Amino acid sequence: MNPAPASQATAPTAHHRTRPAWRGTGAVAEPDLERATTGARILLEALGIDLENESMARTPERMAASFVELITPRPFQLTTFPNDGGYDELIVARSIPVRSLCEHHMLPFIGTAHIGYLPGERILGLSKLARVLEHFSSRPQVQERLTVQVANWLEAQLGPVGVGVVIEAEHLCMTLRGVQAPGTTTITSSLLGVLREDSRSRAEFLALTRPPR
Template sequence: MSADFFPGSPGIDVNAAVQAAADLLAAIGVSSDSETAARTPARMVAGLAEMLSCPAWEFTTFPNREGQHELVLARDVPFTSLCAHHLLPFSGVAHVGVLPGQRIAGLSKLARTVEAFAARMQVQEELGQQIASFLEERLECRGVGVILAAEHLCMTRRGVRAQGSDTVTIACRGDLRDDPVARAEFLHLAAPQTRRAA
C-alpha cells in the first residue's frame, strides 16, 4: 500500500456502541418499551459512525512543471466535525491556501484532506493545525494556510446559546506564517468581503 493511500477511518465496535447508547437513553429517562428505546440507539451509532468515517483516498501530487509559485487557494470547502468536549457537531467552511514548491496537489485533494481530518472527535484549533501540518509535510511546499469558520452547536444551542455566532481559527506554516505580504494576501483572498466582490 502506498504511503499516500489512506484506508479511511478505523472500525467502530457497533454492538458495544449500540448498547452504550441504549444505556444512555435509559439513564436520561427514556422508557425501555418505547419506540425511541427500540430503534434510536442503532440510529445514534449509525449517525456517529458516518460523521467519524471518510472513504479511502489517495493523496496524489504532480510535478510543478509550469513553475506555479503564486498562491493556490481552495475556498469554502464544507466540513462537519464532532466536538471532543460535548460530542455535538460543529460545521462550517475551510479555506486552504498553498504556496507550491516542486509538486502540486490535485485540487480535490485539498478538500479531501479537510474531509479526512474532520472525521474525528476534536476541537477546531486542532483540526486546522492537523490539516496545515499534513499538507506542509506531504507537499514540501513554501507555505500553507488554513482558515476554518464554523458554528459550534455546543455554543449556539446550549450553554451560552450564542445563536448566529461562528468561530474562526487560522493555522499557517512557512511563508504564509512568516512573510507578511504573503500572509496578508492569503487572509485577504479568504475574507468574506473578497468572495462577495469576486
C-alpha cells in the first residue's frame, strides 16, 4: 500500500511535468528543474549577487536542485505484518532525524521525531516509521501539520490501539532571521486513541520519548 492514493498523471510538456498535488497535504507537483534554475538566477541577480565569477556560475542550478531534493520524498511500500504474537505494549522509534521547509519562509527546520504506537492486529516494519515521517516532511510544511499528518496516517493505515508523535525542531526562520533566537526549539505532539485518552498510557509514551539521563 502506498502512503497516499496515486493520482493520474498527465503527459509531460516542455515546461511542466505534472505530479498532481494531493489536496490538503501540502504535497507539490512535479518540479520543473529548468524553470526553477531560471527563477533562482533571477532571484539571486535581483538580490544583487554577482553570478559571473566561476564559483557562482552554477549556483542557480545547484540552488534549484537542492530545493527539489528537499521537496521530493523517496517512494516506499507500506510493510505490515500480522501481530500473531499478540504484542500489546508500546513500540517507539526515538530520535528519528527530521528536516523540512518552513512554508512561510522556505527556510529549513531541523530536529528529531519520536513516533510510537500501541499495536492492534497489525504491526509495522520498523523502518517505515522513518519513511512515513520523510514522506510528509518532504514538502513545504508547518511543524504542527506535519505532526498531525504522521499520526493520522499511521492511525488510518494500521488501526492501532493508540498512536503518538512528538517532534522537536529548530526553525532557521526563527534562529537566523527575525527574532534571531539561536538554540530555540519547538515541540509539537499528536496523541490518538488510548495514548490520548488514558493518562497512564500517555505518560508511558512521553517518558519513552525522553532521552536517557
